[in-house]
Amino acid sequence: MTGEDLSGIVLFRGMTTDETKEALSALFAREKTYKKGGLIMRAGSVTNNMGIVLSGSVSIESVDAWGGCTILSHVPERGFFAETYALLRDEVMLVDVRANEDCRIMLLDMTRLRPGGDDPGDWHRKLTANLLSISLQKNLTLSARSFHTAPRTIRRRVLSYLSHIAIREHKSQFEIPFDRRQLADYLSVERTALSKELSRMQKEGLISVKKNRFTLYDVSGFLE
Numbered sequence: 400m401t402g403e404d405l406s407g408i409v410l411f412r413g414m415t416t417d418e419t420k421e422a423l424s425a426l427f428a429r430e431k432t433y434k435k436g437g438l439i440m441r442a443g444s445v446t447n448n449m450g451i452v453l454s455g456s457v458s459i460e461s462v463d464a465w466g467g468c469t470i471l472s473h474v475p476e477r478g479f480f481a482e483t484y485a486l487l488r489d490e491v492m493l494v495d496v497r498a499n500e501d502c503r504i505m506l507l508d509m510t511r512l513r514p515g516g517d518d519p520g521d522w523h524r525k526l527t528a529n530l531l532s533i534s535l536q537k538n539l540t541l542s543a544r545s546f547h548t549a550p551r552t553i554r555r556r557v558l559s560y561l562s563h564i565a566i567r568e569h570k571s572q573f574e575i576p577f578d579r580r581q582l583a584d585y586l587s588v589e590r591t592a593l594s595k596e597l598s599r600m601q602k603e604g605l606i607s608v609k610k611n612r613f614t615l616y617d618v619s620g621f622l623e
Contacts, residue, residue: 405419405423407477408451408477409477409479409529409532409533410451410479410526410529410530410533411526411529412525412529412532413525413528413529414522414525414526418521418522418525419522421521421522422522422526423507425511425522426507426508426509426511426512427507427508428505428506428507429505429506430453430503430504430505430506431503431504431506432501432502432503432504433455433498433501433502433503433504434498434501435498435499435500435501436497436498437497437498438495438496438497438498439457439480439496439497439498439504440480440481440492440494440495440496441492441495442461442462442492442493442494442495443491443492444491444492445484445489445490445491445492446481446484446485446492447485447508447509447510448481448485448506448507448508448509449479449480449481449482449484449485449486449506449507449509450479450480450481450496450504450505450506450507451477451478451479451504451505451507452474452475452476452477452478452479452480452502452503452504453476453477453502453503453504453505454476454502454503455476455498455499455500455501455502455503456473456474456475456476456478456498456499456500456502456576457473457474457478457480457496457497457498457499457502457504458470458472458473458474458496458497458499458581459471459472459473459474459480459494459495459496460494460495460496460497460584461493461494461495462495468584469584469585469587470577470581470584470585471494471541471544471585472537472540472541472544473499473576473577473581473585474496475576479533480496481496482509482530482533482534483534485507485508485509486509486512486513486530487513488513499576499581512526512527512530543563544585546559546563547559547560547563547585547586548586548587553586553588553592553593553596554596554600556586556587556588557586557593557596557597557600558605560575560582560585560586561575561606561613561615562615564613565615571614571615571616572612572613572614572615573612573613574611574612574613575611575613576611577611578610578611579593579594604616
């Protein structure tokens, strides 16, 4: 992977090709591929690595002691994961990272960027600033999920999530990154109950849905 190939990725924003290449070398960059459903990082482990999704996508999942799964976030192509765990020494991961589809991942060893480490080079300031930007965006993403799971009814949770996507995409017709099971996990509802509610909402003319493609209509008066 060359510096030119990564020029559009936020982590390397504002860096020259030479700086990017120096960063990749200093952080021992390497690529790995995973099949759909493959476990990339496991809860309970400790990692020095953050990941960049070069192709495909991954899900960040919380699995309880009884095997119940909650999807916390979806990481698309050019997205990032595990940077916080990689930067904090000996911090045990509380989540699984799983391939949402066949994907290609770049892993970066963040040991040299930890507080108190040696100055790794001129590229360090730019990359650190970009990491801060990524962290702030992650906070917004996690905050958004708390809004979607706060309503008591499934309908309001669905509409909270769909309206968020519509506002972000600036259109009423869009695709979501989850299948039905994953959407149920993300919204913390039962899959069967979610399917029934989506069917009702479609019959009432609130939405139309085909697989993961949704169209959102005027929902005023249909929120009970």
